[in-house]
Amino acid sequence: MAQQVSTPKGTRDFGPAEMNRRNYIFNTIKDVFHNYGFSQIETPAMESLSTLLGKYGAEGDKLLFKILNSGNFTDKISKESLDAQNYIEITNNISEKGLRYDLTVPFARFVVQHRNDIVFPFKRYQIQPVWRADKPQKGRYREFYQCDVDIIGSKSLFNEYELIQIIDDVFARLGISVTLKLNNRKILSGIAEAIGEADKFVAITVAIDKIDKIGLEKVEEELRANGLSDNAIAKLRPILTNKGNTEETFKLIESIIGNTETGKAGIEEMNVIFGYIREHKLGINVELDLSLARGLNYYTGAIFEVKANDVEIGSICGGGRYDNLTGIFGLKDVSGVGVSFGADRIYDVMTQLELFPKQTDEYSTALFVNFGQNEEKACIEIAGKLRKEGISCVVFPEKSKLDKQFKFANSQNIPYVIIIGESEIANGTATIKNMATGKQTTVSQNEIVNFIK
RNA sequence: GUGGAUGUAGCUCAGCUGGUUAGAGUACCGGAUUGUGGUUCCGAGGGUCGAGGGUUCGAAUCCCUUCUUCCACCCCA
Structure with a gap:
C-alpha cells in the first residue's frame, strides 16, 4: 500500500465474487427478455452532446459527464468568455461528446439512424452502463448498469402489459418481493388542467411526487410558492390525500378529470392496462398511484416504477411510454414504451436480503x-x-x-x-x-x- | 450542486482531555497433520493511523486543505 490508488468517486471494481452474483442477475434478466422475443443491441458509451442535452430536463443536463475535445482547444475560447467565466459558452466550445445518461435516448437515436433496417414493432433490449455526475450515496452510483427493454413502433397498450409481465417474471425469478406502481402522464396533465393550472404541470407533478416524503402541508407550501392559487390547491387536495386502492383511485380521478380530454384519455389507457392485469393472474402487486411522477421529461403516457417491498433503496426499475422521442431526431409518429431494470440496486437488494442462490458463489x-x-x-x-x-x-x-x-x-x-x-x-x-x-x-x-x- | 458526518492491519473495530515501541477479533501464511477442508491448538508476518500542510518539546488525537465513503436536500436505477 505504498501508493494510494482508487477508482474515481462513485465508481467501483467488481471482483470475482461480485461478478458471479452480478452475472446471475444479468443472465436472469436476459433470459426473461429472450423469452419474450427481444433482441439485443449495444450503443457507444459516448454520444454527441446534441443528442443528449435537453432530454432529461435542466437537472439531467447538469448530471451529464462531458468529454473534453482532443487537441488544443484553447484557440476556440474567446478571451471575453474566459474573462467573464462564462462556463456554458466555454463548455460548448471545448466539449462535443458526453457519456450516456440512460439507454433510452441513445436507443431513440439508434432507431432514427437505422430506421431503414428496422422492422417495426422493434423489440430490443440493451444491458450497458450509464453515467451520471450525481453525488454518490448508497444505491446511487456514478456508473451503473441499466437493463432496458423497449418496444418501439407500436402504440398498442398490449406492450405496456407485456412489460408488466416481464417485470413480474424477472422479480419472481430473482425472488424479490416488489410492488409495481403505475400512473399516466395524461392523467397528471389532466389534473393540472382540471384545477386550472395547466401551465404549472411540472411543478404540480414534482410536488405530488413528494407527498409521501414531506407530507401534505409542505407540498401545499411548495405549490403556493410555485404560484398555484388556493382554489387550485383545494381542488388538488383529494388527490394528494388519496389513500384508496386502485379501484377507489380510479373513481376519484374519474370524478375530477373525467371531463378533460387528456385526462379522459389517460384514464382509458389505464383501464385497458388494468383490464389485462385483471384478466391474467400476476404474481406481483400492481397499483395505480397518482403520486408517481417520473422525472424524465420524455414520458407521455403510462409510467412505471418498481419498489422492493423489504428494502429501502428507491426504485429498482422504472420506465414509461414516450411518443415523441424519435421525433426530436427527425422521425415522427414512432411511439415506444420501455422499462429499465437497475442491476446495481437489484444487487444491493439481493445482497441485503441474502437472495442469491448458493450455486452463484x-x-x-x-x-x-x-x-x-x-x-x-x-x-x-x-x-x-x-x-x-x-x-x-x-x-x-x-x-x-x-x-x-x-x-x-x-x-x-x-x-x-x-x-x-x-x-x-x-x-x-x-x-x-x-x-x-x-x-x-x-x-x-x-x-x-x-x-x- | 448545497449542508452534515466519516476514514486506524486485507475485513470489522478499540485506542481517555495530545505523552514511550498503536491494539483486539477475524482473514492470510507456517506448524501440530506429506490421503482430507469447514471445528481445535501453537507461531509468524502485516500499519509513514486516507493524503498533504500547520501548531507543539511531542500528533492517530488539535487546526487548515484535499480525497473517499456515508447521510439529508435535489434528483434518480
Whole structure:
C-alpha cells in the first residue's frame, strides 16, 4: 500500500465474487427478455452532446459527464468568455461528446439512424452502463448498469402489459418481493388542467411526487410558492390525500378529470392496462398511484416504477411510454414504451436480503486433487469428459499438501472434490467428497458424471 | 450542486482531555497433520493511523486543505 490508488468517486471494481452474483442477475434478466422475443443491441458509451442535452430536463443536463475535445482547444475560447467565466459558452466550445445518461435516448437515436433496417414493432433490449455526475450515496452510483427493454413502433397498450409481465417474471425469478406502481402522464396533465393550472404541470407533478416524503402541508407550501392559487390547491387536495386502492383511485380521478380530454384519455389507457392485469393472474402487486411522477421529461403516457417491498433503496426499475422521442431526431409518429431494470440496486437488494442462490458463489463444480504427474494425467482425461458434459471442473495445478488443496476447494465453494490417487488408478475408481456433508463415496471413473449431475 | 458526518492491519473495530515501541477479533501464511477442508491448538508476518500542510518539546488525537465513503436536500436505477 505504498501508493494510494482508487477508482474515481462513485465508481467501483467488481471482483470475482461480485461478478458471479452480478452475472446471475444479468443472465436472469436476459433470459426473461429472450423469452419474450427481444433482441439485443449495444450503443457507444459516448454520444454527441446534441443528442443528449435537453432530454432529461435542466437537472439531467447538469448530471451529464462531458468529454473534453482532443487537441488544443484553447484557440476556440474567446478571451471575453474566459474573462467573464462564462462556463456554458466555454463548455460548448471545448466539449462535443458526453457519456450516456440512460439507454433510452441513445436507443431513440439508434432507431432514427437505422430506421431503414428496422422492422417495426422493434423489440430490443440493451444491458450497458450509464453515467451520471450525481453525488454518490448508497444505491446511487456514478456508473451503473441499466437493463432496458423497449418496444418501439407500436402504440398498442398490449406492450405496456407485456412489460408488466416481464417485470413480474424477472422479480419472481430473482425472488424479490416488489410492488409495481403505475400512473399516466395524461392523467397528471389532466389534473393540472382540471384545477386550472395547466401551465404549472411540472411543478404540480414534482410536488405530488413528494407527498409521501414531506407530507401534505409542505407540498401545499411548495405549490403556493410555485404560484398555484388556493382554489387550485383545494381542488388538488383529494388527490394528494388519496389513500384508496386502485379501484377507489380510479373513481376519484374519474370524478375530477373525467371531463378533460387528456385526462379522459389517460384514464382509458389505464383501464385497458388494468383490464389485462385483471384478466391474467400476476404474481406481483400492481397499483395505480397518482403520486408517481417520473422525472424524465420524455414520458407521455403510462409510467412505471418498481419498489422492493423489504428494502429501502428507491426504485429498482422504472420506465414509461414516450411518443415523441424519435421525433426530436427527425422521425415522427414512432411511439415506444420501455422499462429499465437497475442491476446495481437489484444487487444491493439481493445482497441485503441474502437472495442469491448458493450455486452463484460456486466458482466451479468439482476439484481434482493433484497427487503428482501420474495421477494428474488421469485427472486431465476425466476432467475433459466432465467438461464435455457441461460440468465445470478444475484440476489443481500442482502437487501439494491435501490440506491446501481442500482449503482451496473450500474457499472457491466448490461442492465436490474428486480424489484420484494411486489406489484409485489401480482400481479404475475415484473417491468423491461432498464438501457440504463431508461424505465420501467411491465410484468407478465412468460414473463420476452421473454422480455429480 | 448545497449542508452534515466519516476514514486506524486485507475485513470489522478499540485506542481517555495530545505523552514511550498503536491494539483486539477475524482473514492470510507456517506448524501440530506429506490421503482430507469447514471445528481445535501453537507461531509468524502485516500499519509513514486516507493524503498533504500547520501548531507543539511531542500528533492517530488539535487546526487548515484535499480525497473517499456515508447521510439529508435535489434528483434518480
